[in-house]
Amino acid sequence: MFYIGCHLSVSDGYAAMGKTALSIGANTFQYFTRNPRGRGFKRPDAEDIAALTAFMQEHNFAPPLAHAPYTLNPASEVDRIRDYTREAMAEDISVLEEIPGALYNFHPGAHVGIGVQAGIANVAQTLNIVMKEDQRTTLLIETMAGKGTELGRNFEEVRGIIDGVDPALRSHVGVCLDTCHISDGGYDIAGETDAVLEEFDRIIGIDRLRAVHLNDSKNPVGAAKDRHEKIGEGFLGLAGITKIINHPMLRDLPFYLETPNELDGYAQEIALLRSQRTGE
Ligand SMILES: [Zn+2]
Numbered sequence: 433m434f435y436i437g438c439h440l441s442v443s444d445g446y447a448a449m450g451k452t453a454l455s456i457g458a459n460t461f462q463y464f465t466r467n468p469r470g471r472g473f474k475r476p477d478a479e480d481i482a483a484l485t486a487f488m489q490e491h492n493f494a495p496p497l498a499h500a501p502y503t504l505n506p507a508s509e510v511d512r513i514r515d516y517t518r519e520a521m522a523e524d525i526s527v528l529e530e531i532p533g534a535l536y537n538f539h540p541g542a543h544v545g546i547g548v549q550a551g552i553a554n555v556a557q558t559l560n561i562v563m564k565e566d567q568r569t570t571l572l573i574e575t576m577a578g579k580g581t582e583l584g585r586n587f588e589e590v591r592g593i594i595d596g597v598d599p600a601l602r603s604h605v606g607v608c609l610d611t612c613h614i615s616d617g618g619y620d621i622a623g624e625t626d627a628v629l630e631e632f633d634r635i636i637g638i639d640r641l642r643a644v645h646l647n648d649s650k651n652p653v654g655a656a657k658d659r660h661e662k663i664g665e666g667f668l669g670l671a672g673i674t675k676i677i678n679h680p681m682l683r684d685l686p687f688y689l690e691t692p693n694e695l696d697g698y699a700q701e702i703a704l705l706r707s708q709r710t711g712e
Pocket of ligand 1: 539
């Protein structure tokens with residue numbers, strides 16, 4: 433089954449996202465757990481979440497990808513930021529426990545001068561504090577482009593975070609591969625797909641890979657920029673993206689578009705990608 437969806441707004445609630453996804457040809461979707469720029473948290477309505485869950489089962493959806501707000505920084509040493517990050521992640525996980533198989537994607541954050549190793553240790557400690565052994569939600573470390581002091585810029589840094597997680601909690605940690613970010617980070621995922629995925633497998637382990645952010649890039653390999661482009665209109669190109677969605681190491685994972693589009697643009701991209709998919 434080809435699981436493909438895009439980023440949707442949560443503003444009309446959870447059940448509404450399922451219906452919107454279906455209306456544009458998607459069978460999964462991503463959303464922000466809360467306003468990425470704002471603070472304050474209102475727990476979502478349990479009935480709304482239950483309605484979404486039933487709808488997703490009825491229509492054979494892959495679980496949604498909940499994206500943590502950008503304002504979090506799990507790598508921070510600053511008390512105020514660290515406390516807010518922990519509180520928000522723990523709240524988000526407690527909501528996601530209501531959605532079977534939910535995936536919770538987060539940015540590892542920026543070390544802001546304390547150094548890569550100290551930053552990585554802080555991210556791992558954050559995970560050890562916010563996770564519980566008996567949780568059902570899987571947390572996904574997103575691969576980043578490497579702007580500024582951003583962590584997760586290469587597979588070694590992602591592996592370092594996982595290694596710092598308590599072994600009793602490690603089964604709840606996976607990775608979300610962002611095709612634009614890793615290309616901007618220096619991995620030629622569109623051109624050298626096999627070699628990049630073999631490197632991922634060697635350093636992190638392919639079984640940790642649970643989701644793909646499918647984005648083209650406005651910039652060439654290694655630009656360290658992080659500017660998403662529409663599918664087929666950037667440096668990855670349609671041929672590269674087609675290889676990615678059909679690759680045996682990736683094809684069974686859910687793909688989530690974060691391309692610069694409104695709903696009709698996403699509908700067109702999903703139709704295009706479905707037409708490029710082999711063996712369905
Ligand atoms: Zn992200």
